[in-house]
Structures are given as structure tokens and as C-alpha cells.
Amino acid sequence: MKLLVRQHLQGMKERGELDVLLPQLLSELGYEIVHHPRVGGRQAGVDVAAVGPDPDADGTRSILLFVIKSGDVGRADWDGTLQAVRPSLGEVLDDYIPNRLPHQYRDLPVAICVCMGGEIQEGIRAQWRGFVERQSTEMLNFREWNGDRLANLILSGILGKELLDPDHRSHFQKAIALVSEPEESYRNFRALLDALAENIGNDQRGTTHLRQMMICLWVLVGNGLDADNFEAPYRACELAVLHAWDALRRCPESAKSRHAERKEILDHVLSLYFKVGQKFMLEKIGPHAAQQHALSAAVRSRSALDVNLALFETMGRAALLGLWHHYIGCSTEGERQREHLKTRNRLLDLAISMVNVNPTLLAPMRDDHHIEIGLLMLLAQGCGRLQHVDHYLREVANRLLFRYVRRSHWVTHYTDYRQLARHPLDLGDEYFQQSTCGSVLVPFMLAGLERLGASEELSALLEVVSGELPHMTQQVWVPSDQTDDCIWRSGETIGFGIPLATRDSDGIGVSLSAEIDAIVSEQQQINQMKAVQHGLVPLLMTACRHHRIPLPPHFWFQPIGKSV
Structure with missing residues (x-):
């Protein structure tokens, strides 16, 4: 395992990685951190300062000043630029120690530590040794914290x-x-x-x-x-x-x-999630998203099911990451807000491009694909671009009812891959009713069409639901008082499943959108969840998408004119 950790440290960047890891490691080992890394502004050569035992001085309590560099320190890294090691050490000696060292630590021995993920190369070791011998005093010493030492500290601590x-x-x-x-x-x-x-x-x-x-x-x-x-x-x-x-x-x-x-x-961890998401969605998938069938072909499977599942997964990730940037952007201001909203718009463009050139996204195979469709609609509404995706919801509805009527690869509540691969086992009524006994996607589609004012598609889908799916229980899921204690790690769906009435006692169709709005008004337990109270709504969306929990109707896109 040391080799794995050592290799990882070797490749870590100076900013955002090593300078994040080191304070966490020192804190865990019992050091008191007195100076954290900062972005912008002068640091006088010191990235991290900590008070604690100096392992190279028999554990003498000292103040350790860390100069962090990535990878190996070679000739160019030693004295090639203003950000190289030697100029940084000069700043520590000339500025930080005389001017910025906290007063209460001035009587402690000082250890200036060059910290790197790799090691000091042999080509400059003589220069390093000469510098150390000239500058060292009784109260000032220099230390080398290389990747091997960091790996040992990580493994031991x-x-x-x-x-x-x-x-x-x-x-x-x-x-x-x-x-x-x-x-x-x-x-x-x-x-x-x-x-x-x-x-x-x-x-x-x-x-x-x-x-x-x-x-x-x-x-x-x-x-x-x-x-x-x-x-x-x-x-x-x-x-x-x-x-x-x-x-x-x-x-x-x-x-x-x-x-x-x-x-x-x-x-x-969130920062790492955004970094990986950006590289994955925008840098790796983004350049190919607008090419006809490119992402479908990249799945490298002859199975239509594999392509469908992979593409819905990718679209959901793009929409969720876009919603993260939307909520963060709306809670900040200035340049940071502009950057988040710019990334949000790029992710929406990516998802729309996927829909336009990959027809499989018009035909969801699983009922829980309402999560991905719902996230996309919510993101579009947040961007003020609902008109760019309303055709998508209409087309999904048209294909949905066609497959129910023709009994051709209709949407099912099954999620197990083996069951989906065999679906449909037959076209008989017994299997059809068994595989469509309950749905969240159908009421989501009906409510969405109603909110979009798509009366033609709404009427057609209602007719099919009434004629072909009278056995289906249309329902929504809402959190309960216990949901907050179990949803995050294990994804347990403790909550309320609420069936919806599509007809009143006189057999007259009811407004599903109005019924869902009433449920949202009555079921307010979601507002007691700490993530919602702290403005971290995308956390709950992340839990729903990751653990495949139905998206609560509170997150279904709102009637036209309402904001998200």
C-alpha cells in the first residue's frame, strides 16, 4: 500500500492537492496549524506553518514552516523562477520569520521544511546541502519532507x-x-x-x-x-x-x-467532485456530445439496453452537476458567480446536445429514469431555458404511450439488469400488468405536460393510461421525519409513497399538477432536512440520483412562471 500512496503523492499538484493534504495530515498527527494555504496575496514563501514536535530534533517543540512543491525538485525547480524553491526560502528568511512569525512562537526553534511529493534530485543536492550549511543556526534548521516521509506519516497516522x-x-x-x-x-x-x-x-x-x-x-x-x-x-x-x-x-x-x-x-470532497465532474463531463464527453450517435457508439455494446442505461446515466450526471453550479452560483456574487453560471450553462448545452443526437434518450427503459428527466427539466427552468427542452418531454410522452399501446419494450419498474435484459418476457396481460403495477414516471410526465400546456400530448397519454393501464398505481415519494437519518449513506427509502387519483368520484379527470402541488404544500418534512435548511438542496438530489430514490415532487419543475 505504501507504493500506491507514494505514487499518488508523486503526482499531486502543489495547489489544491498537496497544500490541502499536508494540513489535514499534520492536524491528525497532533500539530497545531497556525498558517493555512491561501489563494492570492503574498505568503512570504510559507504555504503551511505548524507548531509541534520536530521529528528530526528528538521531538523538540518547534515551529515548522513548510514550502510545498509538487513532484521532484530538479534544477529548474530549485532556482529557475521566482516561484522556485530557493527564492521561496529567501522570502521565508527575509520576510516571514522577521515580520510574520506569530509573536507567541518567536522563542521556539524554527524548522523550514521543503515538502514535496517526490524527492530532491541528485543534480541539485549539493546546492541544497550548501544552502542549508550556510543558513542554519542554533535556532534555525532546514528539513526535507519528501514523498517517502509523507507516505510513512500517512500510513502510520x-x-x-x-x-x-x-x-x-x-x-x-x-x-x-x-x-x-x-x-x-x-x-x-x-x-x-x-x-x-x-x-x-x-x-x-x-x-x-x-x-x-x-x-x-x-x-x-x-x-x-x-x-x-x-x-x-x-x-x-x-x-x-x-x-x-x-x-x-x-x-x-x-x-x-x-x-x-x-x-x-x-x-x-466537494471540490474533488467538481474537479472530476468537470474533467469527465466537459473535457472528455463534451467535445463529442453534439456528434450524431457518438456517445451511443462509445458505449461499445450491441445491446440497446446498455446504450440506453449508459446515456441516461450520463445525462443525469450532467444535469446534476449543472444544478450544483446553479445553486452555488445563485448564492454567490461577482466573478465566482459568473464562473459557476457559465459552467451551469455549458452543462445544460451538453445535455441538450445529447438529447438531440441520441434517440435512445427519447425512450426511457426504467421507471426511475424520471430522475434524470426531472433533473434536466429543473436545470433548464433554473437557466430560464425551459423552451429548449419542452419538445423533449413531449416526444418522450409520445413514445411512451406508443410503447404501452403496442406492448413493445414498455417502461417497467424493474431495475435489476437481468430482468431488464429479458424484458418483456411475453406480451400477455399477466406479465404486462406485473411489470407496470406502479409508476412515478407516468404521473411525472402527466404533470409535466400539464404544466407545459401540451394539451394534445396530455390528452393522448391520459387516454392510454385510462385504457391500457387501469391497474397501475401512480404515486409519488416524499421524505418523512426519519429520512434524514438514513438516506445519505445507505440510500434507504424511508418516507411516504402517496398514490395519486387520476379521476374523482364521478369519474371525471382531475388536474394531476394541482394534486401534486397540494401534496407538496402538505408534506413539508423535506424542509426539516438539514441539507435543505443549509441551502444545500443539490445534496438531496445527489442522494436520489446516486441511490436511485424517486425524485420528490418538490423537485419536479414548477408551473410556467414559477422559479426553482
């Missing part, structure tokens, strides 16, 4: 035997080794997170397990990016976001220090 037992290490190693086999890699990573989650309480040990999760995730993502395979890293990031939020949600805000630490971990 955060991923050590006492914290990551052999069974857990086995899951971790398999997740990394099988990163090019996404399903197996994700399965092992999920087993690792489930095992760690059992020990995440409200104490400091629980925070340690969270840091374990974050570093394991970093290693997995790094190996996935190196292998140019984003599937397992993306799914792992999505699951890790839910685990990190659940740990933060359970930590009482009165425990300010632990709460702040867990919030910082959630921010880092």
Missing part, C-alpha cells in the same frame, strides 16, 4: 494498521488496482466507506475516519486520472460527498472545532 485494519486495506487496494474495472472498483470503495462509516461518531476519532476517507478518495481519483478512466472516481466522489455530509450533519454545532474540521473536509 491516517491509514495505519490501528486505523485501517487488514480487511479495510484489502478493499482500498482492490479499489485502486481495479480502477479500470469501474464496477468492481466502486464496489470495493463503497465497502471501504461503509466499514469506515460504522466508526464515525461525534468524537475526534470519527473525524480521523473522515480524513481516512478523503485520502483514500484522493488516491483513487489520482489513479483514475492517470488511467484516463473517470467512471470509478466519479461514482466514488459522489458517494464520498454523501458520507462527508452525513458525518457533518450528525456532528453537533456546539462542538465548534470538530464541526469546523468536518465542514472543511466536506468542502475538500
Whole structure:
């Protein structure tokens, strides 16, 4: 496992990766962090400052000033630019120590540590040794924290035997080794997170397990990016976001220090999720999204089912990532807001392009594909571009009713791949009624058509539902008071399934959209969930999409004129 960690450290970037990992590692090892990395502004050469035992001075309490560099430090990295190691060390000596060192630590010995994911190359080791000999004093020393030392500290502190037992290490190693086999890699990573989650309480040990999760995730993502395979890293990031939020949600805000630490971990995991999502959706898939059948062909399967499932999965990821940027953009301002809204619009364009050139997205195979369709409609409405996707909902409705009438590969509530691969077993009434006994997609489509004012498509679909599907239970799912305690990690669907009435007692059709609005008004337990209270609504959408939980009607796109 040390080799895996060592290789990952070697490839970590200076900004956003090593400078995030190091403070977490030092904090876990008992150091007091007195200076965190900052973006923008002068840092006088110091990326991280910490107070604690100097391992190279028999554990003497010292202040350690870290100058962080990525990879190996070669000749160009030593003295080639203003950001190289030697100029940075000069800034530490000339500016940070005399002017910025906190007053209460001025009596402590100072250790300036050059920290890197790789090592100092032999070609400049003589220059490094000469610099150290000239500048060292009784109270000032220089240290080399290379990738090998960092790997040892990680393994002894955060991923050590006492914290990551052999069974857990086995899951971790398999997740990394099988990163090019996404399903197996994700399965092992999920087993690792489930095992760690059992020990995440409200104490400091629980925070340690969270840091374990974050570093394991970093290693997995790094190996996935190196292998140019984003599937397992993306799914792992999505699951890790839910685990990190659940740990933060359970930590009482009165425990300010632990709460702040867990919030910082959630921010880092979210940042990693956005990074992987951007690379996956915009950089890898984006250039091909508008090419006719390109993404369908990229599935590399002769099975129409495989293509359908893969394309709906991809569209849902694009829509969900776009909604994350939408909500963050709407809660910020200035340049940051513009960047988030720009990315949101690019993701919507990507999803629309997919729909236009991949006909399989017009014919959902599973009832839970209402999640992806619902996220897309909600994103379009948030962007003020609902008119760009209303034709999509109409066409889905037309094909839906046609397949029900002709009994040709109709939508079913089955989710097991083997059942879907055999579907339909036959065209008889018994199997048809069994495979269409309940649906969330049908009421979603009916309500959506009504809200779009698509009266022709609405009438046609209502006629088919009345004539071909009188046995079907149309329903919605809404959270209950217990949902917040179980949805994030395990995805248990504890909540209320509410059947919908399509006709009143006199047999006259009712407004399904109005009935759903009434349910939304009555079922307000969703507003008691901490994610919603803290403005992190996309967290609940992420849980629904990742765990395949029906999208609550509170997230169905609103009637025209209402905002999301």
C-alpha cells in the first residue's frame, strides 16, 4: 500500500492537492496549524506553518514552516523562477520569520521544511546541502519532507494498521488496482466507506475516519486520472460527498472545532467532485456530445439496453452537476458567480446536445429514469431555458404511450439488469400488468405536460393510461421525519409513497399538477432536512440520483412562471 500512496503523492499538484493534504495530515498527527494555504496575496514563501514536535530534533517543540512543491525538485525547480524553491526560502528568511512569525512562537526553534511529493534530485543536492550549511543556526534548521516521509506519516497516522485494519486495506487496494474495472472498483470503495462509516461518531476519532476517507478518495481519483478512466472516481466522489455530509450533519454545532474540521473536509470532497465532474463531463464527453450517435457508439455494446442505461446515466450526471453550479452560483456574487453560471450553462448545452443526437434518450427503459428527466427539466427552468427542452418531454410522452399501446419494450419498474435484459418476457396481460403495477414516471410526465400546456400530448397519454393501464398505481415519494437519518449513506427509502387519483368520484379527470402541488404544500418534512435548511438542496438530489430514490415532487419543475 505504501507504493500506491507514494505514487499518488508523486503526482499531486502543489495547489489544491498537496497544500490541502499536508494540513489535514499534520492536524491528525497532533500539530497545531497556525498558517493555512491561501489563494492570492503574498505568503512570504510559507504555504503551511505548524507548531509541534520536530521529528528530526528528538521531538523538540518547534515551529515548522513548510514550502510545498509538487513532484521532484530538479534544477529548474530549485532556482529557475521566482516561484522556485530557493527564492521561496529567501522570502521565508527575509520576510516571514522577521515580520510574520506569530509573536507567541518567536522563542521556539524554527524548522523550514521543503515538502514535496517526490524527492530532491541528485543534480541539485549539493546546492541544497550548501544552502542549508550556510543558513542554519542554533535556532534555525532546514528539513526535507519528501514523498517517502509523507507516505510513512500517512500510513502510520491516517491509514495505519490501528486505523485501517487488514480487511479495510484489502478493499482500498482492490479499489485502486481495479480502477479500470469501474464496477468492481466502486464496489470495493463503497465497502471501504461503509466499514469506515460504522466508526464515525461525534468524537475526534470519527473525524480521523473522515480524513481516512478523503485520502483514500484522493488516491483513487489520482489513479483514475492517470488511467484516463473517470467512471470509478466519479461514482466514488459522489458517494464520498454523501458520507462527508452525513458525518457533518450528525456532528453537533456546539462542538465548534470538530464541526469546523468536518465542514472543511466536506468542502475538500466537494471540490474533488467538481474537479472530476468537470474533467469527465466537459473535457472528455463534451467535445463529442453534439456528434450524431457518438456517445451511443462509445458505449461499445450491441445491446440497446446498455446504450440506453449508459446515456441516461450520463445525462443525469450532467444535469446534476449543472444544478450544483446553479445553486452555488445563485448564492454567490461577482466573478465566482459568473464562473459557476457559465459552467451551469455549458452543462445544460451538453445535455441538450445529447438529447438531440441520441434517440435512445427519447425512450426511457426504467421507471426511475424520471430522475434524470426531472433533473434536466429543473436545470433548464433554473437557466430560464425551459423552451429548449419542452419538445423533449413531449416526444418522450409520445413514445411512451406508443410503447404501452403496442406492448413493445414498455417502461417497467424493474431495475435489476437481468430482468431488464429479458424484458418483456411475453406480451400477455399477466406479465404486462406485473411489470407496470406502479409508476412515478407516468404521473411525472402527466404533470409535466400539464404544466407545459401540451394539451394534445396530455390528452393522448391520459387516454392510454385510462385504457391500457387501469391497474397501475401512480404515486409519488416524499421524505418523512426519519429520512434524514438514513438516506445519505445507505440510500434507504424511508418516507411516504402517496398514490395519486387520476379521476374523482364521478369519474371525471382531475388536474394531476394541482394534486401534486397540494401534496407538496402538505408534506413539508423535506424542509426539516438539514441539507435543505443549509441551502444545500443539490445534496438531496445527489442522494436520489446516486441511490436511485424517486425524485420528490418538490423537485419536479414548477408551473410556467414559477422559479426553482
